[in-house]
Amino acid sequence: MKRRGLSIGARLLLFSSVLLALPWLGYRYIEEMKQFLLQGQEEAQTLAVRAVATVLHDRPEWFDVTESAGDTWLAQNALYAYPIDSSIQIDGYASDWGKVLERKKHYGPESTVYTRSGELAGSVAFDLVLGERGEFIYGFVRVTDAQRVYRHPGYRSLDRSDHLRLAWFGAAGVMRRIVLVTEGPGTVSAYEVEANWRYPTTGEALPVRGEWQERGRGFDVEFRIPAEWLRYPQRFGVSVVDVDDAGERPIEAVVATVPKAWSQDLNRLIVRSPELERIIQGLGRSDARICVVDRYGRVRAVLGGQGTAGDLCADTDRIGQELFQDALDGRQNVLHRHDARTGEHLIVAAHPIYAGDQVMGTVLLEKNSARILDLQRDTLSHAALATFAVLMLVVAGLLSFGAWLAFRIRRLKRAAGAAIDADGRIVQDALHIDRAAGDDLGDLSRGISSLLARLKRYIGFLETVPRTLRHEILNPVNTISMTLQTLSRRAGGETAALVKSAQQATRQLELIVNSLTEAAHIEDALKQDAPAVFDLAELVREYVANSAQLNAGANLVYDGPPAGVYARGSDVRIAQLMDKVKDNALDFARNGSPIRFVLEKNCDWVNLSVRNQGPRVPGHVLEALFAGMAPHRPTTEGRPHLGMGLFIAHRIAEHHGGQLQVTNRQHPSGVDVTLRIPLTTSTPNPSPPSQSPT
């Protein structure tokens, strides 16, 4: 039977494929977990950054909050002292400044505050970079000056040569001035001077060191001054004064970090605040980097971050606007940054620092999420491995279970199929497969067994019916028969004729019962036959010849080899089969038309066709022809026809491992009844028919 749906195995496979969603679900879960952890970290960072900001609230002294008209300009043009990692050798060479040197700022004509000629395009320009390390503020000035003029010992005034002017506001807001001047390349002399920048105020040595080196069309000056001097209010200015005429020595030009309009003011000096750093020291963590920036984004304090590769506030005076703009607007903010250099994912929390209502700056706290991501990666790989292993186990388990089930079902199906043979006879009234199994299949097996047993009982009942019937019918028939015999012995004349007619009827009754019982007993009878090899050709040839002799009116023709077609079975049964088929053919054959017995070998089979000419068998009859009790021919000459003949013939054919087929033929119209049984290669026992007795 063709299966219409999917097999159990395929269904199991289909359903178990849903399990493939598990890894995805696991991944989703881990993602959520990561988000949760990141969120937790964000919140922790936000709390920490708020704590830092709270500490720094209302400490304007650490930030520049001077409110004046030029505040913005000054703030924007502040000098920034970059933190320097390595020690600086004051030698006039820039080699030890490292990358900080790249941040030098150029002061050219636009920064010129004075020229003797009045033209702005002066003869001098300079680059300045400031650094901060430990107790000192370092400075490196690279001056472009075609005409170097060194100090002449003959002049007392300090402004008669090229020199540098440093200015800052000291305590109580008094501006202090230092001139760095030299008589040649080498160590410079530093003098604190009066407001006219000409004469030293004191003769005492200042803790300021400087070195002057010539360089192509100009010179470099490297210097340092104590950071303490500049601590408050952190105003600082640098000017370069150019003298070109070595004779008259007038000042040709002055280029300053503060333009002329603000000559009474000084640039703001931005230095990372030690106080700030001290305060946030206690809050610092090695795995986080805390950075305090002022409202212009300049880094005022950096702490921690040794454990991170993050470069927040590492080497810049201005950090990315996006990091603190929201904080400056008064909102705390969390940003995620991706460090392209290290590939790290960084979380930056920002919180504004207030002085009163005003935002003074921002605290940034940066921490990388490497731990979370590592955790996620580890969890993911563990979960993936575990899920895969479990999945494989489950799928393998399901598959093997499904295969086992399918195997058992197939086995049960085979066993159930084998319990009933092709003709629907029960050959086994109990299944042994899964008989003891406790599950549904065991139930099914036991159910089928009980079904078979009940069916067998019923069939057994049906099979005994003809015997019982025979017994029950023949007894009264016997009585009738004997009564009639007694009657016929005593009666005469007309009564004798009547008795004879009654006897004829009982004979017919007997025929019917015999016909029925013959069919009922055919199975048992066939089983008792001892099979032997016989010559089918000889049998059929002789059968046709003898039958032709017996049925004088019939035209029986044998068409086949005279001998040598061997089959295995019972020759008498084959003859019995031919009786049935021949009777059938005789009943249907058109008068005088030949009935041909055609014997043909076909590979390992032999076909015996009995062909008559006459009416064809209607289709619906053809199907039920071998079922028995299907009379399909008119009752002739008083013989009963129960349709048992072809049933018996069919059973005999099957018993010989062959089959019987009835087919309609067109030209000439008629019916072929074909017996097909296997040939046998062995020869019959030596018993030549012509053997004469000795």
Place this chain on the structure above:
Amino acid sequence: MKTIAIVEDDPQQRAHYAQALREQGYRVQDFADRARALHAFDHALPDLAILDIILGREIGGGFDICRYLQDRDAHLPVIFLTSRGNEIDQIYGLQLGAWDYQTKPVTLAYLLARIASLFRIRDRKHDRAARGAVRTLGKLELDRASMRVCWDGHALELTPTEFDLLHILIGHANGASYDDLARATQQGVVENNTINTHIVHLRKKFKQLDPTFDCIRTKYGYGYHWVCR
């Protein structure tokens, strides 16, 4: 006067048998079941017994009686009369020592003839000297009167039906047709198959004496032929 016992559960059939036999001058004892029959046989054995196999509720009641009778007298002729045409029953009955086996409906005339002949055979067996005309055909010797058959000098135990079949076979030089052979069974309706079965038994009995026996040839579609002439 010879006594014939009839064990038959159907009263009408029993009455018919009894009447027919009494008309022939036999003394008849008729019994409806096994118990009554055996009870009577304890006192005196009949000369011949006609047994139905199914006796009321006892499916093999006739077999039991036959076994009892054969134990008492191995030469007591027994005829089974039954509607059970099953070949197994037939073989079983004959193995028990039954002399003959007739399926219903029986012809009364034939039954009477068969009884007479059984008595005659029994008498002849008792009286070995009395011998009828013996027909000899090759190795085969056939004594019609005493129903004795010898093959190659050895006696062959045949039932009356088998003896009649053999007699008809050798009587037809060109082979006996099924119709000829059917006459031997003297039954109303005889299927070819019944004759086939008898012939199979006949061949078997010959082959037990002589494994090379092959004198009965099947004439397919016609009958059988005794070829050893």
